[in-house]
Amino acid sequence: MKNDLTVFEQLESEVRSYCRSFPTIFTKAQGHKMWDVDGKEYLDFFSGAGALNYGHNDPNMKKKLIEYITDDGITHSLDMASTAKKDFLTKLNDVILKPRNLDYKVMFPGPTGTNTVESALKLARKVTGRTEVISFTNGFHGMTIGALSVTGNSFKRKGAGIPLHNTVTMPYDNYIDQTSDSLDYLERYLEDGGSGVEIPAAVILETVQGEGGLNTASPEWLKKLDSICKRWGIFLIIDDVQAGVGRTGTFFSFEPAGIKPDVVCLSKSIGGYGLPFAITLIKPEHDAWAPGEHNGTFRGNNMAFVTATEALNYWDDPNFEKSIQEKAEKITDFLEGLVKKYPEMDGYRKGRGIMQGISSNVEGFSEKVAALAFEQGLIMETAGADDEVFKLFPPINIDEDALQKGFEIIEEAVRSVAKENDLVTS
Template sequence: MRIFNRLESEVRGYIRSFPTIFTKARNAVLTDESGQEYIDFLAGAGSLNYGHNNPVIKKALIDYLDTDGVVHGLDMATTAKKQFLHTFEDRILKPRKMQYKLQFTGPTGTNAVEAAIKLARNVTKRQNVISFTNGFHGVSLGSLSLTGNQKYREASGVTLSNVHHAPYAGYFGPEVDTIAMLDKLIADPSSGVDHPAAVIVESVQGEGGLNVAGLNWLKKLEKLCRRHDILLIVDDIQAGCGRTGTFFSFEPAGISPDIITLSKSLSGYGLPFSMVLLKPEFDIWKPGQHNGTFRGNNMAFVTAAAALDHYWSDSKFQTSIEKKSQTMTTYLDKLVKNYPAAEMTRRGRGLMQGLAFKDPELADRITTLAFQNGLIIETSGGNSEVIKFLVPLTIEPENLLAGLDILEQALADTVNLLSTTDAEESEVTA
């Protein structure tokens, strides 16, 4: 690991949690240079919903490259883009009776968010945007202004403005209606909250700690936006592409966002690819007004189309996600019940679940021990108090259970160690 410590910036993060050199990967298993295998419950922070080196998607990419297909094309028309557009319309938009224009932005999720809020401000001629507590929307400057976590915000170096952070669903507990609070702030001309151009929301807050917006809460948020002539942006970068069970995380709520951002698993293969879906009436861009050298990744067009064709042409894949989600829910509920000393609760939806600990140090100890025993899993939340499960949606049932077993053993060992330490301290005190 010396070369990384010597040459790579101190900004590196995941390498500190998982200090080994990985060399191979297949579906839900990573292998390091020593041959040690690890079950992957991180999935590229949600960018590998279809697993590592998915054979169906990989074949489509290799076949495309073998024909000298266009790799870089700016925003020119290519066969790869044409095929993706047809496939996305046929597999995703038409079955859901959705009508959106597609904008291809720079390659990462934050590029899509930047485009979305810029567009909303141009459409409404207003500047203020409503974001939510514990929200995470990226770390480029506009997206960072929407992000709640202080760790990221303090690195900006400038004042982050034109955003009001409202309380998310359940922020004050289930008895407080945070939509009613927001409605009052917007309607009251003396609240100090400027009339917003848009509201941006995650149906499930990934980096924020797996907080879930209830379906009724999302419906009420949409009604609020319509009532006050505000655009509704759903950031589905981590929660989308099947992560919560349906292709879009907001589908069960039956809402119709004005703008949707997608990235992470959109390419189906871990290739950089981001996209904004916008209702046609809001497509007011002038040619080239929002651009980027790598807007529209032709290799990602190929892999994304292959993923959509293979996994979203019928309901089988969605059914498999539901079954695995139930397995995870049952297992995590069992852990909460069997280890009361850990003081934890289950959070999340679909295959985007986790365990929230009263003591953040426990979460860190457990994930560290789990890695030593062959499981890659991270924490999230404002204090890194939530162990977040982001398994590949294609994970084999046996690997899902094996990974959960490793996590339980790490949890048991940590709880037992704490109990022993507490007992020894009590003896010393006595």
């Protein structure tokens, strides 16, 4: 097969995006590696935008999936009971929820992140009887109309083609500056009958904003937000679609804050293998759905149940979470070192866990770094409203040698772009 992208340019919609950033035809993947049709090997520091936290084609998940298919396991069953679903529900409860003292009902809203967000918004409005939802600057929650209404990116919002109503955007932690408490601003709006802001049904946020540029909410800020929601009877919805499943160092990104959200949205890596899968975790007292009130043809992906159950075996071992945190520290040290070593990029580190990057104030710097890294065999995306952040998203189980190799490629790309920019400015 030739590495010829003509067929995609001629036959596929102009809406395609990632293939423009990574212009090659991929053919094979394993763990943290991908190969294109020319046999060129790439280190994957993208991980399917967080859908492949355990890497590509995990051998244990693959074995279980093949066995399931070979044994004529149920593939499609809507929300009928199946052995695969039973095994997943049991494993999730025993390995993840109970040890964290979390009591949630599990809803299967459909196969994607935007499906779980839509179900969370609908449920909050149904239970509270209110219509408004508060979201935060630079948040991203999905591309369907409800999820898009609580997304901050103006480019993506315009794609809706209609006005997006019944939402209010508030400043995220440190959005204004490092000293102002944006929650004081929120509280003032809620308390003042003349503010024009009604008491909302819900507040929705990511604790680390993946697409929004790796902005991070502090544990203290999250605790205060949780207390505000409790005071006013507002649903607290945590969108852990990208930041969850170990990406920030703990299974749920909100664990360091010690809070228990009313609803948690999970997708992407909850399926383990990259298969379409999403769940909505609901506090039992809020599970007010009538049977079939929210449904969908593909809300029961049995093959994803199989791989998701196998993926949770990683979490049986406490050392697994510890290893993620150790790698996160290495990433932090590496990025802090780059900031000091290359002042030409006028950058600073953002994010936490294995969800970090550098935001550069030099226009186009991060995009050039990502493009050059790709040429050198490393896949990495940019984030933020102006693509100002280059973003490290390797698998959470990547080995130390591969992580170090990735560091070397990224530093070489930074060095080259810094040198180029220095020559241009001088």
